[in-house]
Amino acid sequence: MAFESLSEKLQNTFKNIKGKGVLTEKDIDTAMHDVKLALLEADVNYKVVKDFVKETKEACMGEEVMQSLTPAQQVIKIVDGKLTELLGGQGAKLTYASSGFTVIMLVGLQGTGKTTTAGKLANYLKQCGKKPMLAACDIYRPAAIDQLEVVGKAVNTPVWTERGVKDAVKIAQDARREAELKGFNVLIVDTAGRLQIDQPLMDELKDMRNAIKPHTVLLVLDALTGQDAVNAAQGFNEQLGFDGMILTKMDGDARGGAALSVKKVTGKPILFMGTGEKYDALEPFQPDRMANRILGMGDVLSLIETAEQAYDDQQAMELEEKIRKNRFTLDDFLEQMQQLRKMGGLEKLIRMIPGISASQLNDMDFDQGEAEIHKMESIIYSMTKEERNDPTILNASRRKRIAAGCGRSVSEINSLIKKYDEARKMMKKFSNPGAMKRNRMMKGLF
Numbered sequence: 001m002a003f004e005s006l007s008e009k010l011q012n013t014f015k016n017i018k019g020k021g022v023l024t025e026k027d028i029d030t031a032m033h034d035v036k037l038a039l040l041e042a043d044v045n046y047k048v049v050k051d052f053v054k055e056t057k058e059a060c061m062g063e064e065v066m067q068s069l070t071p072a073q074q075v076i077k078i079v080d081g082k083l084t085e086l087l088g089g090q091g092a093k094l095t096y097a098s099s100g101f102t103v104i105m106l107v108g109l110q111g112t113g114k115t116t117t118a119g120k121l122a123n124y125l126k127q128c129g130k131k132p133m134l135a136a137c138d139i140y141r142p143a144a145i146d147q148l149e150v151v152g153k154a155v156n157t158p159v160w161t162e163r164g165v166k167d168a169v170k171i172a173q174d175a176r177r178e179a180e181l182k183g184f185n186v187l188i189v190d191t192a193g194r195l196q197i198d199q200p201l202m203d204e205l206k207d208m209r210n211a212i213k214p215h216t217v218l219l220v221l222d223a224l225t226g227q228d229a230v231n232a233a234q235g236f237n238e239q240l241g242f243d244g245m246i247l248t249k250m251d252g253d254a255r256g257g258a259a260l261s262v263k264k265v266t267g268k269p270i271l272f273m274g275t276g277e278k279y280d281a282l283e284p285f286q287p288d289r290m291a292n293r294i295l296g297m298g299d300v301l302s303l304i305e306t307a308e309q310a311y312d313d314q315q316a317m318e319l320e321e322k323i324r325k326n327r328f329t330l331d332d333f334l335e336q337m338q339q340l341r342k343m344g345g346l347e348k349l350i351r352m353i354p355g356i357s358a359s360q361l362n363d364m365d366f367d368q369g370e371a372e373i374h375k376m377e378s379i380i381y382s383m384t385k386e387e388r389n390d391p392t393i394l395n396a397s398r399r400k401r402i403a404a405g406c407g408r409s410v411s412e413i414n415s416l417i418k419k420y421d422e423a424r425k426m427m428k429k430f431s432n433p434g435a436m437k438r439n440r441m442m443k444g445l446f
Contacts, residue, residue: 003256007294009038014076014295023071025061031075032057043226043257048086048264056082080291086260087287092244092269094284096130097215101180103187105212107205107240108220109232110193113248115144117220117274118190119151120282121246124272125186126157132186134159135175137168137208140192148190155279158184168192168204172212189214197235205240217242218271221258224249229258230265237266247285248274259290330388333420334380337373375408379416382406391417 013034017027032053039049059078096102104121108114115138122132134152136159138144145161152159160175172189179187191208194201209217219242221229236242247259250273263269270285380388382405387394394402399413
């Protein structure tokens with residue numbers, strides 16, 4: 001995930017001052033010097049870093065910090081606030097046209113993942129109750145239309161195409177007219193990109209913008225390209241103008257410089273970030289939560305929201321009832337593991353937990369966890385319904401039969417049953433009336 005290196009360096013910097021009861025000006029100078037180096041190594045724009053460190057140091061030298069009983073915590077609080085401001089402050093949301101029909105125009109350089117992002121955005125909008133249509137307006141890149149059709153099919157969203165037509169503006173106009181006629185309320189226009197900004201590209205985009213009058217123009221940027229993404233954002237903003245940005249490949253080995261620079265440089269907000277290859281891997285960009293994660297404070301709100309998306313109240317009540325009546329079966333156990341996968345996997349969830357450092361994450365084998373779920377599926381699906389409902393009947397001969405059926409060893413069958421027993425016992429602890437009452441109270445807080 002992006003920011004890992006930056007996060008580790010900043011956490012180490014603050015670890016050095018946490019044990020001090022009083023902070024001197026020299027302590028703050030040293031900390032700010034380390035912060036500056038960490039940001040520059042993360043490929044953050046030099047001018048942005050310079051202003052950030054200057055403003056942060058001035059705030060840290062204030063009386064509130066210097067005379068505080070917990071000066072290190074005050075410094076971290078200030079840095080957290082400044083990082084949040086740098087990433088976009090309160091954050092921005094995608095807005096829709098008041099008329100009820102919204103046109104979203106995606107622009108960007110070639111290779112940023114624009115077409116895939118169009119599909120992810122369509123999938124996100126459908127989850128928000130919208131009815132989107134995609135428009136294939138890249139008439140230059142080979143197979144661009146084919147790719148968007150594949151994407152549209154994957155997210156169950158219709159795609160407007162006009163093969164053989166060499167006028168992208170006309171295609172966009174026809175797509176808008178057709179989308180309104182057929183009752184769609186959002187049109188996502190996938191435009192052409194270039195390897196670099198050139199005048200013909202900008203002229204075409206300007207003509208298209210004037211013709212279809214999009215409610216929102218979103219610039220798609222590749223987070224892996226660092227300051228090249230910032231330069232591209234500047235170029236698009238000066239020549240075309242846009243309303244917000246989507247950062248793709250934020251799950252890759254990005255140093256984070258683009259995300260920490262583009263808002264300050266362009267004045268335009270980051271609206272979404274791509275966090276994986278799947279079509280549900282598009283998240284609204286939350287500056288405050290991202291700042292918390294960079295500083296090792298976790299992201300508990302996102303963790304709760306992720307869990308709420310994977311579970312509904314009915315499922316939770318049914319599971320609670322089964323646990324209370326001691327009817328938690330191997331099918332239920334497998335379902336919980338599959339829900340974990342739906343929530344983005346163990347790695348995504350652990351990253352949201354406060355206090356987990358980048359170095360700790362590097363020591364964890366998350367691929368092994370995914371392989372373990374596949375193994376559980378093969379073993380449990382090789383059992384009879386009776387065995388899944390009552391694992392106590394799994395004697396030696398039954399275990400040998402299951403092992404032969406799924407191509408696993410008897411020891412792996414035994415290991416699965418042990419994990420199931422441990423999960424059942426742990427859940428039983430939380431199923432007593434006092435624990436359930438506390439759980440409901442906690443849920444009410446959120």
